[in-house]
Amino acid sequence: MKCAQINKLLPVYLENELSWQEKMEVEAHLKTCARCAADLDNFKKISLLLSSMPQLEINPSLQARLYSIPTQIKLQPSRKLGLLDFFLKPSAQPALAAAVILLLFLSFFTLHPDGRYLGYSLKGKINFSLGQLEKTIAKVEGFPGYWPLVRRSIAHSLKNIVQGPS
Amino acid sequence: MVKECLEGKEQAWHLLVNNFSRRIFNLAYQFCGCYEEAEDLTQEIFMKIYTSLPKYDSSKNLTAWILTVAKNHLIDSYRKTKKEKSQREDFWQHLQAGIEPGPEAEMITAQTRELIWKGLGQLPPEIRLAIILKEIHGKSYEEVAEIMNIPVGTAKSRINRGKIQLARLLNQEVSQR
Incomplete structure (x- = not known):
């Protein structure tokens, strides 16, 4: 391992949280690298310094101010969740996001001029196909016994409904 | 202790302050590095603790809950003020005296x-x-x-x-x- 990699492992090494293999690699490297050994000393120094950081006593005037907090604030009893709180709940966020996307998608059809055109076009295709179907049925009534042609015509009409006129 | 605080018992609140004020003040001081600011932050944190007491879940660790309230306030106040905390007081201004030989x-x-x-x-x-x-x-x-x-x-x-x-x-x- 290179010095940069070892350096990242040193704090973990000091916490004794490395795997056995990593520990062996770090120790072998430390024996041959004075710079990394010096870094290890720095990490030790940092831990020692931070753990021996003096704890200050609190100022009596601040303590008095903290004691008096209940006289300054009146506690509000825990309120029940309102409608707005329900919508603000993190768990409701995915459902709200999905609803927004759905509304956005629908708005393309209902509000956008092209969307309206798409709606009309779809309606036109359905009407055309229904018309074809009606004509076929009329033909069937006019030529009884000619079923293979009728079946093909019905199949053609249904295909038109699904895929549009060819 | 929390239940008694919610019932308005002054002694319970004093006990809570006694137990946590020094810890919270030191946490705030070590975080911001300024004595006066740490005092203000400590007061704000305790106000937040007091107003949040009704939301405290008694099945959870009180110390961890109080420190979480403190942590949230310290980080929030840092983000709100965007005050650069590199302007920390000199170490010896307050802390040097506390070093044990x-x-x-x-x-x-x-x-x-x-x-x-x-x-x-x-x-x-x-x-x-x-x-x-x-x-x-x-x-x-x-x-x-x-x-x-x-x-x-x-x-x-x-x-x-x-x-x-x-x-x-x-x-x-x-x-x-």
Whole structure:
């Protein structure tokens, strides 16, 4: 391992949280690298310094101010969740996001001029196909016994409904 | 204690303040590095604790809950003010007097103490707070993770990153000598 990699492992090494293999690699490297050994000393120094950081006593005037907090604030009893709180709940966020996307998608059809055109076009295709179907049925009534042609015509009409006129 | 505080018992609130005020004040001071600001932050944190008491879930650890309220307030106030905390007070202004003489104290020079104290202010707030909780307040990785509401692995990596950053500062000092 290179010095940069070892350096990242040193704090973990000091916490004794490395795997056995990593520990062996770090120790072998430390024996041959004075710079990394010096870094290890720095990490030790940092831990020692931070753990021996003096704890200050609190100022009596601040303590008095903290004691008096209940006289300054009146506690509000825990309120029940309102409608707005329900919508603000993190768990409701995915459902709200999905609803927004759905509304956005629908708005393309209902509000956008092209969307309206798409709606009309779809309606036109359905009407055309229904018309074809009606004509076929009329033909069937006019030529009884000619079923293979009728079946093909019905199949053609249904295909038109699904895929549009060819 | 919390139940009695909610019932308005003054003694219970005083007990809570006595138990946690010193810890919260030191946490705030180590985080912001300014004595007066730490006093203000401590008062704000206790106001928040008091107003949040009805929401406290008694099945959870009170110390961890109080430290989480403190952590949220410290990080929020840092983000709101965007005040650069590198302007920390000198180490010896308040802390030097608290160093107990002994072989450990002798091992570390005053200059190094000052350097690390100032270096804490250069760390990103989340990393700084994780280092303070783990190294100064002696919390375990699991406790730091619970207080900071992050996975244990994230707590470990933040603490390590902070230590590496502080070690770089020490190396720079050595190379400048």
